[in-house]
Amino acid sequence: MARGLDVTLFATGDSLTAARLSSVVPASWSEDPEVDPKVAECLHIAAAFERAEEFDLIHNGFDFLPLTYSGLVETPVLTTIHGFSSPRIVPVYARYDRSNAYVSISDSDRHPELTYLATIHHGIDTDAFALHPEPGGYLLFFGRIHPDKGAAQAIEVARRAGLPLRLAGIIQDQAYFDAAVAPHLDDDRVVYLGPVGPEDRSELLGGAVALLHLIEFDEPFGFSVVEAMAAGTPVLASPRGSMPELIDEGVTGFLVGTPEAAVAAVERCSRLDRAAIRERAVTRFGQDRMVDDYLAAYRRLLEERPPRG
Amino acid sequence: MARGLDVTLFATGDSLTAARLSSVVPASWSEDPEVDPKVAECLHIAAAFERAEEFDLIHNGFDFLPLTYSGLVETPVLTTIHGFSSPRIVPVYARYDRSNAYVSISDSDRHPELTYLATIHHGIDTDAFALHPEPGGYLLFFGRIHPDKGAAQAIEVARRAGLPLRLAGIIQDQAYFDAAVAPHLDDDRVVYLGPVGPEDRSELLGGAVALLHLIEFDEPFGFSVVEAMAAGTPVLASPRGSMPELIDEGVTGFLVGTPEAAVAAVERCSRLDRAAIRERAVTRFGQDRMVDDYLAAYRRLLEERPPRG
Numbered sequence: 001m002a003r004g005l006d007v008t009l010f011a012t013g014d015s016l017t018a019a020r021l022s023s024v025v026p027a028s029w030s031e032d033p034e035v036d037p038k039v040a041e042c043l044h045i046a047a048a049f050e051r052a053e054e055f056d057l058i059h060n061g062f063d064f065l066p067l068t069y070s071g072l073v074e075t076p077v078l079t080t081i082h083g084f085s086s087p088r089i090v091p092v093y094a095r096y097d098r099s100n101a102y103v104s105i106s107d108s109d110r111h112p113e114l115t116y117l118a119t120i121h122h123g124i125d126t127d128a129f130a131l132h133p134e135p136g137g138y139l140l141f142f143g144r145i146h147p148d149k150g151a152a153q154a155i156e157v158a159r160r161a162g163l164p165l166r167l168a169g170i171i172q173d174q175a176y177f178d179a180a181v182a183p184h185l186d187d188d189r190v191v192y193l194g195p196v197g198p199e200d201r202s203e204l205l206g207g208a209v210a211l212l213h214l215i216e217f218d219e220p221f222g223f224s225v226v227e228a229m230a231a232g233t234p235v236l237a238s239p240r241g242s243m244p245e246l247i248d249e250g251v252t253g254f255l256v257g258t259p260e261a262a263v264a265a266v267e268r269c270s271r272l273d274r275a276a277i278r279e280r281a282v283t284r285f286g287q288d289r290m291v292d293d294y295l296a297a298y299r300r301l302l303e304e305r306p307p308r309g
Numbered sequence: 310m311a312r313g314l315d316v317t318l319f320a321t322g323d324s325l326t327a328a329r330l331s332s333v334v335p336a337s338w339s340e341d342p343e344v345d346p347k348v349a350e351c352l353h354i355a356a357a358f359e360r361a362e363e364f365d366l367i368h369n370g371f372d373f374l375p376l377t378y379s380g381l382v383e384t385p386v387l388t389t390i391h392g393f394s395s396p397r398i399v400p401v402y403a404r405y406d407r408s409n410a411y412v413s414i415s416d417s418d419r420h421p422e423l424t425y426l427a428t429i430h431h432g433i434d435t436d437a438f439a440l441h442p443e444p445g446g447y448l449l450f451f452g453r454i455h456p457d458k459g460a461a462q463a464i465e466v467a468r469r470a471g472l473p474l475r476l477a478g479i480i481q482d483q484a485y486f487d488a489a490v491a492p493h494l495d496d497d498r499v500v501y502l503g504p505v506g507p508e509d510r511s512e513l514l515g516g517a518v519a520l521l522h523l524i525e526f527d528e529p530f531g532f533s534v535v536e537a538m539a540a541g542t543p544v545l546a547s548p549r550g551s552m553p554e555l556i557d558e559g560v561t562g563f564l565v566g567t568p569e570a571a572v573a574a575v576e577r578c579s580r581l582d583r584a585a586i587r588e589r590a591v592t593r594f595g596q597d598r599m600v601d602d603y604l605a606a607y608r609r610l611l612e613e614r615p616p617r618g
Contacts, residue, residue, distance in 0.1 A: 036397035039373070043404060046377035064348070068355035072381035088345035095352060 123290025132206030206231030432599025441515030515540030
């Protein structure tokens with residue numbers, strides 16, 4: 001909208017948007033037991049595709065089901081693939097590989113069987129994060145408490161680095177929390193804060209010596225990683241998934257393959273230029289860059305498939 | 310096909326059909342853990358609708374999801390509603406009420422908010438059932454072992470009528486079976502046969518003095534009811550759901566609202582003309598009648614919405 005495009009957003013009725021809003025349900029169906037998710041989902045998709053002729057392009061951010069409607073309309077469809085919940089959904093993407101334009105959220109998340117128009121990393125509102133030139137004296141874990149996310153690894157690295165650790169995030173795996181996190185909590189050196197909302201996020205991220213993102217899976221993107229950078233905080237991350245794409249080694253953080261490497265890198269983090277980290281985050285992961293990338297992708301797609309009329 | 314129509318069947322690859330077969334999966338996904346049902350379902354639907362221009366009419370027997378594709382094609386769609394799994398799916402039918410032609414499987418299964426083209430009762434291959442002029446000396450329960458289906462009621466009525474009872478069907482509710490059925494089994498007066506396949510069905514149904522169909526829910530249709538009739542066996546059924554539509558009172562059976570009425574009607578059943586029962590079943594619930602009805606519905610729909618070209 002800010003770039004002058006005419007946008008209709010198909011989303012829940014409570015969505016806040018400058019675009020024209022079209023809704024089939026008043027609010028998220030996860031909040032309404034009266035709504036059958038499959039019903040809301042298909043009515044939502046059909047509402048958009050039944051108006052396809054009004055649009056030059058449909059940008060689908062709603063997983064695979066809309067692809068199966070795309071063959072019934074002339075309007076080109078661009079689909080951002082936000083990840084594959086299971087290998088069993090790949091056949092739908094493969095079936096519509098030629099007719100759809102796929103955007104990956106990182107190079108690492110690309111599926112080898114599919115053709116992509118572009119990789120477009122997410123952009124965030126970097127104004128929501130303020131530079132903290134002088135960080136507090138703690139390391140930070142920020143994410144779901146789940147073995148994938150490396151809370152236990154963060155606890156070990158903080159202990160060996162001789163720094164306090166704060167952990168923030170929902171408990172997704174209670175057994176893991178009980179076994180690998182809870183025994184280390186002491187209200188002093190290792191503190192679990194629970195989930196931290198948007199209003200406190202800048203302060204918490206910006207106050208850390210470094211974000212410890214010692215993931216144990218191939219994470220397709222990491223919002224907390226780029227949010228930390230936007231607050232000027234460097235990131236120590238496992239060299240997995242999208243991390244090599246997100247982190248500029250020696251500028252915004254370090255890729256660390258072992259606890260030893262992580263411990264050694266903590267010291268180097270405190271010597272990084274935090275203003276430069278934030279600057280890099282604004283350039284690479286700000287909303288403007290994402291919008292630029294999507295506008296370029298839209299244009300490429302429309303050059304390949306010009307709208308009718 | 311037998312009536313000279315050109316038919317393409319969209320179904321699993323292992324389907325046996327005289328029609329042209331189109332498949333996206335080799336077999337039922339319930340038999341294949343590699344297949345995501347939602348994936349198979351939407352690819353299946355899209356495969357049909359992407360070829361909509363080839364067809365004068367699409368007959369949908371696949372619940373509500375295909376309705377949401379129907380607004381994207383010109384081909385008229387007729388949908389047989391095989392029941393409502395939940396009131397939460399009704400909004401999809403309501404949304405496409407004007408554009409789709411709905412067929413109910415009984416008048417009793419009609420939803421008051423929807424418009425219907427016709428009610429078409431199912432038809433069966435009545436040749437698979439043979440008349441048994443002289444029945445055996447037992448009453449029969451034939452259906453899922455579940456409180457809805459009235460196995461306990463059948464046991465009580467048989468006891469009070471002084472006749473043996475045979476029960477056939479899968480155990481859908483084990484707790485109900487254990488509490489309400491198992492204590493009465495004695496391998497003599499009350500016998501549970503387990504599920505009975507097609508090859509033994511005619512013999513078992515045809516040998517009964519009557520089928521006891523003392524349902525405790527508004528059943529939209531009853532296959533065992535019309536199958537019993539096709540074997541010449543009268544039916545005693547609760548006056549609920551589609552039963553008043555299926556049973557010709559005093560000809561093919563009786564509607565019985567209480568156990569007392571059922572016990573009294575057992576005697577009257579033995580005086581009914583079993584050849585007349587089968588004849589009525591062939592007329593009213595044979596495949597030919599169903600095909601006639603569907604052809605008439607297709608014609609009505611095509612008169613309203615003539616195919617292009």
